[in-house]
Amino acid sequence: MMCAHFKRHLMAERNLVREVIAINRANQATFKWLKKENIGIEAELKSLDMTYSMLKEQIQGVIL
Secondary structure, eight states: OOOHHHHHHHHHHHHHHHHHHHHHHHHHHHHHHHHHHHHHHHHHHHHHHHHHHHHHHHHHHHHO
């Protein structure tokens, strides 16, 4: 039989573990979302870089 003090301590520890698990799951979901966002931003940056290069070549062609 568990004494009341030990049981309260055990319940407090269990609640802390549940809280940490919930935070970890939220962090994992946020990480996945940010990773997807990063891929989209990198693609957009690559597109802008290509557009800039094309415009730069056109301007150089006009100047020459």
